[in-house]
Amino acid sequence: MKYKKYFRKTSLKQKGDGEFFLEEIKKRKPKFFLEVGVFHGVTARNVCELLFNIHNNDFKYIGLDLFEKNDENKSEIIPNTNFSNPLKQIYFKYIKKQDPYTIEAVQDLLKKFKDNVHLIKGNSNKVLKKIDMTKIDYVFLDGGHDYDTVKNDLGFCSEVIENNGTILCDDYNLSYAPGVKKAIDEYVKKNNYKCEIMRNSRFAKIEK
Numbered sequence: 001m002k003y004k005k006y007f008r009k010t011s012l013k014q015k016g017d018g019e020f021f022l023e024e025i026k027k028r029k030p031k032f033f034l035e036v037g038v039f040h041g042v043t044a045r046n047v048c049e050l051l052f053n054i055h056n057n058d059f060k061y062i063g064l065d066l067f068e069k070n071d072e073n074k075s076e077i078i079p080n081t082n083f084s085n086p087l088k089q090i091y092f093k094y095i096k097k098q099d100p101y102t103i104e105a106v107q108d109l110l111k112k113f114k115d116n117v118h119l120i121k122g123n124s125n126k127v128l129k130k131i132d133m134t135k136i137d138y139v140f141l142d143g144g145h146d147y148d149t150v151k152n153d154l155g156f157c158s159e160v161i162e163n164n165g166t167i168l169c170d171d172y173n174l175s176y177a178p179g180v181k182k183a184i185d186e187y188v189k190k191n192n193y194k195c196e197i198m199r200n201s202r203f204a205k206i207e208k
């Protein structure tokens with residue numbers, strides 16, 4: 001299945017990574033998907049299209065993001081939200097009249113699936129503990145890249161693993177964010193979970 005970019009920015013931009021990601025999800029056919037770190041919503045839209053193909057309307061997608069450039073947690077790495085492509089700048093400024101890194105713009109991109117999608121604006125360090133994890137069967141963890149944030153996020157997603165679900169972590173081995181790998185390695189060891197490192201150490205898939 002082709003990973004589409006919808007004229008926006010995404011962290012799955014490297015050739016083949018998006019398709020690899022969708023194939024991974026297809027293997028598990030989740031019905032209740034959580035993405036931590038939605039950004040412009042490109043992965044969200046791809047996931048919804050895939051789950052719609054598999055389950056029709058019988059799926060849910062929950063997306064959590066700061067959706068804010070100057071959050072109190074300034075140590076988090078937030079991708080550059082400015083476009084270098086002037087056509088995209090014009091499209092969002094004058095045609096869409098939107099900042100694509102807002103919850104409203106992502107809701108707009110996902111409007112086709114409005115009954116399936118629930119977007120949450122907030123910091124995962126505060127919000128994840130309030131989410132009912134009992135039904136979630138797949139997590140794409142791609143939010144804050146701080147050691148403490150990844151440790152927090154994994155901790156609150158343990159129920160997903162215990163219920164035979166999957167956590168797929170992005171940026172496992174990123175030179176400028178070593179806390180991701182450290183937090184994942186410690187978590188997997190402590191809980192004795194299986195962890196498969198894939199795609200040139202980009203993704204870490206955690207299962208029971």
Ligand SMILES: C[S@@+](CC[C@H](N)C(=O)[O-])C[C@H]1O[C@@H](n2cnc3c(N)ncnc32)[C@H](O)[C@@H]1O
Nearest residue numbers: 010011037039043065066076123124142143144
């Ligand atoms: C790498 S981007 C996500 C890319 C997206 N998953 C995709 O595939 O296009 C990371 C996102 O995580 C968000 N983020 C960073 N720290 C966060 C936190 N503590 N809680 C929630 N979201 C956070 C940022 O705002 C940013 O949009």
